[in-house]
Amino acid sequence: MSEKNTTHKEPFLRVSKRKELTPRQSFGLKMISLLLALIAGGIFLAVLGYNPFVIYGTIITGAFRSTLAVQGTVKIMIPLFISALGVTLAYKMQFWNIGAEGQIIMGAIFASYFGLFHDNWPRPLLLLVMFIAAMIGGGLWAILPAIFKNKWNTNETLFTLMLNYIALHIIAFLRDGPWRDPANPGFAKIATFTENATLPKLFGVHIGWVIALILFVLVYIYLKYTKHGYEITVIGGSKATANYAGMNVKKIVLRTIFLSGAICGIAGFSNAAGSDLTLATGVAGGVGFTAIIVAWLADLNPVGILIVSFLFAILDKGSSVIQSAYGLSTDCSDVLEGIILFFVIAGGFFVRYKFVMRKKKSPEATSEAPDMKGGEAA
Amino acid sequence: MSEKYAIECRGISKRFGGKVLANDKVDLQLQYGEILSLLGENGSGKTTLMNMLSGIYRPDEGEIFVGGKEVFINSPVDAMDLGIGMIHQHFKLVDVFSAMDNIAIGTPGKRVAPAKLRTKIKEICERFGLEVDPDKKVYDMSVSEKQTVEILKVLYRGSDILILDEPTAVLTPQETRKLFAILKKMRDDGKAIIIITHKLNEVMEISDRVTVLRKGKSVATVETASTDELKLTELMVGHSVDLSIRRPETEKKEGVLKISGLCVDGSDGTRALTDVSFEVRGGEILGVAGVAGSGQKELCEAITGLMPFDTGSIVLEGTELKGKSPFEILNLGVSISFVPEDRLGMGLVSSMGITDNMLLRTYYKTPGYFIDRKPAKEMADKLIDKLKILTPGTETPVRLLSGGNVQKVLLGREIEAAPKVLITAYAVRGLDINSSYAIYDLLNEQKEKGVAVLNVGEDLDVLLGLCDRILVLCHGKITGIVDAKTTTKEQLGLMMTGAVKPAEDAANNAAKAGEEAAHV
Structure with missing residues (x-):
């Protein structure tokens, strides 16, 4: 039996586990991934006949070329940043909430109810009520799958995903039916908010960014220094350990998931009352999904989320500029974004593994196994 | 020269993550018709070396020769082709399949008719004295039967080199003896066998030669006949050691933890503990022995509130624990400390x-x-x-x-x-000798402080040396509570398998004798 095996050779390249990386090495790895992504994207652009350096330059300048552009970039960043913070709470606990999209929408719907039908209230009161309503809406939409998971151990990934579509169609229902703007007989849409129900501006951008920064500080402290944050980390580590420590795991899961959804709901409020100034079907517009990527790229670290969501906003804003400046279609910028994501996520593989090349044999070893010599020299 | 070796390793090195040298220029020779023990502490590189022989890892340096030819084992399939069969500690069997189906899957070649397969299996069984019912489903099998199927699987594939990774860890002394008889028959049949273990008495009993690994290096290979347990230990740890475990005499205090008529259903809904009654007194270590899965886990978790129960009672210094959550038990003011089996998955984050x-x-x-x-x-x-x-x-x-x-x-x-009751499950599992003795000292220290210690263990020698009394569980029932000073390993083994059950009186007497002896 053993004869046929002697022809086997050591593989040229093989995968091997590596020691755990320090956070700094891990960050370096991500930077290298990003660089490689830019190179690959550049090749893609070059093939299309564009100068990649010019295009990349335009993305950066496009995001910052004027006050208006910067304001636009920040505006893109706000909902992304807030909802990434929201899903992070759930992910820290190993609860796979991919329903941020639906939670944003429900937050927006709840807030819009007051914005549309109680716009005679004083502005600060109305905005406060809308804010709280948005938190409740998003929170309830998130707590629902958590209740089912606690009771019947349902799969939260599918459950939260499906709720996204239900939420989306609730807006369409409201737009076509009960909340349809009678002043606009042709095209079905929901009425624009009166000024009372819109977020005021500070430095040219609606104050959603102030809310986002406050949330950032709160979430950071919550996760790192409070007992609740400690409980979340323990449950994320192992539910058996949490039980052993005397924690009421089910209660903590419900509480945390409510908060996770509530934060996403705030993003919905900020979008409706700050950017759209109405309740549009595109109020979430995929932000809830991008937020998942942002949260993971940032290793569920609030500071990382701040940086990554900013970079995403630049890419997004800059891509829209190259679209108008060079006639590069939206699809092209989507391909660019995809390449970058692909590289950074694939880079995650190298956090845990590495490639090992076949080594040259030492001389005495080769003399003992002369049949190997030819193979090695080739 | 190397022709006669079944396996020869020359200068094998394996590095993990740049720094950790798991194997450092290891040399090993295995002949046909011999049993070689691979001895070493946890972390000395035994498993790494065997994983390279079975194609799971690749060596960074060095050569492996099988039957005198240099080979490159790139995958478990290569190892199988070379006639190397590995029997892992955690069995790799399909639960819902019969023994026969488990043997057939993964074996290269054309489909074999069931009747033919059955005869071939019977043939191998007879040749080596294995006892397997080819049609029995794996989920109906005891641990020892599953192991037999693993061995049969390897033999059926025509392997003439067998590697067994701590095969006795899950067996009772009686089952171990049976396994050794099988291994000896295979050796006499000309097969080459490596057995990985850290139980010295087994090394002495079964093997012809011993290769000792220490910190990734092969430090010595000796003839078993010319060595003894103490010498092997010294080779293993690198300095002289005292193998005796201290058992300090203490004053016992009644009524610390009293359990009566306890019945617990396991997490899968089946009854895990039936009518369990005993007492742990302050200042004693009560050992719990039993084949894995006899209800040890459920016992520990019932006391700490992690596993609720309806029947029976657990009284801690006069307080009934029944119906209390882990949180309530933690806050009783009388502290129960618990070192669970799964250290990183339950005891720590x-x-x-x-x-x-x-x-x-x-x-x-x-x-x-x-x-x-x-x-x-x-x-x-x-x-x-x-x-x-x-x-x-x-x-x-x-x-x-x-x-x-x-x-x-x-x-x-x-x-x-500062607990009143300390429960430890498999406190020294996977630890090296020095750490183990450090843990024994800590447990004794608690005992001397008057703590009631309940120590679930697997190594009977350690239980007999460390504990004051030993409670034996079999299928969730107590088959005896005995005095550790006057009991032998064989007696424990019989109680573990429930072999004393027909003679209920004997068990009761043993239990009573234990109680009385402990009361003196």
Whole structure:
């Protein structure tokens, strides 16, 4: 039996586990991934006949070329940043909430109810009520799958995903039916908010960014220094350990998931009352999904989320500029974004593994196994 | 020269992650018709070396010769082709398949008719004295039967080199004897066998030669006949050691933990413990022996409130624990400390440092909304100093520490809670000799303080040396509570398999004798 095996050779390249990386090495790895992504994207652009350096330059300048552009970039960043913070709470606990999209929408719907039908209230009161309503809406939409998971151990990934579509169609229902703007007989849409129900501006951008920064500080402290944050980390580590420590795991899961959804709901409020100034079907517009990527790229670290969501906003804003400046279609910028994501996520593989090349044999070893010599020299 | 060796390893080195040298120029020779013991402490590189022989890892340096030819084992399939069969500690069988189906799957070649397969299996069984019912489903099998199927699988594939990774860890003394008889028959048939173990008495009993590994290096290969247990231990740890375990005499205190008529259903809904009654007194170590899965886990978890029960009672210093949650039990004021079997999955949070792990059972006790890490940090520093825990720092995730250090963190934290009752499950599993003895000392220290210690163990020699009394579980029932000083390993083994059950009186007498002896 053993004869046929002697022809086997050591593989040229093989995968091997590596020691755990320090956070700094891990960050370096991500930077290298990003660089490689830019190179690959550049090749893609070059093939299309564009100068990649010019295009990349335009993305950066496009995001910052004027006050208006910067304001636009920040505006893109706000909902992304807030909802990434929201899903992070759930992910820290190993609860796979991919329903941020639906939670944003429900937050927006709840807030819009007051914005549309109680716009005679004083502005600060109305905005406060809308804010709280948005938190409740998003929170309830998130707590629902958590209740089912606690009771019947349902799969939260599918459950939260499906709720996204239900939420989306609730807006369409409201737009076509009960909340349809009678002043606009042709095209079905929901009425624009009166000024009372819109977020005021500070430095040219609606104050959603102030809310986002406050949330950032709160979430950071919550996760790192409070007992609740400690409980979340323990449950994320192992539910058996949490039980052993005397924690009421089910209660903590419900509480945390409510908060996770509530934060996403705030993003919905900020979008409706700050950017759209109405309740549009595109109020979430995929932000809830991008937020998942942002949260993971940032290793569920609030500071990382701040940086990554900013970079995403630049890419997004800059891509829209190259679209108008060079006639590069939206699809092209989507391909660019995809390449970058692909590289950074694939880079995650190298956090845990590495490639090992076949080594040259030492001389005495080769003399003992002369049949190997030819193979090695080739 | 190398022609006659079944396996020869020359200068095998394997590195993990750049720094850790798991195998450092290891040499090993295995002849046909011999049983070679591979002896070494945990972390000495035994499993790494065997994984390279079975194609799971690749060596970084060195050559492997099988039957005198240099080979490159790139995958388990290559190993199988070379006639190397590995029997892992955790069996790789399909539960819902019969023994026969398990043997047939994964075997290369055309489909074999069931009748033919059955005869061939019977043939092999007879040749080596194996007892297997080819049509029995794996989920109906005992651990020892499953192991027999694994061995049969390897033999059926025509392997003439067998590697067994700690095969006796899950067996009773009687089953071990049976296994050894099989192995000896295979040896006499000309097969080459490597057995990985750290039980010295087994090395002496079964093997022809012993290769000792220490810190990744092969330090010696000796003829079994020309050595003894003490010499082997010294080779293993690198210095002389005292193998006796201390058993201090203490004053016993009644009524610390009393369990009566306890029935517990396991997490799968089947009855795990039936009518269990016993008492743990202050100042004694009560050992719990039994084949794996006899209800040890459920017993520990029922006492700590992790597993609810309807029938029976558990009374801790006059307080009934029935119906109380783990949180309520933690807050009784009479502390129960628990070192669970799954250290990183239950006792600790693997991603947290020592400081945060110190907080696990006490974090909610400080007032306010914020967590107070200062006392935890002080406690972490104190434990590192007192128990000589090796760690880069208090904030290094505990999963990066070695097994012994992880256990010191866990046991240290539980002892710091100044418990009245200390429950430990497999406290020294996977630890090297020095760490094990450090843990025994800690348990004895608690015993001398008057703590009631319930120690679930697997190594009968250790239980007999360390404990005052030993409770034996078999299928969730107590088959005896005996005095550790007057009991032999064979008696424990019989009780573990329930072999004494027909003669109920004998078990009762043994139990009574144990009680009486302990009362004196």
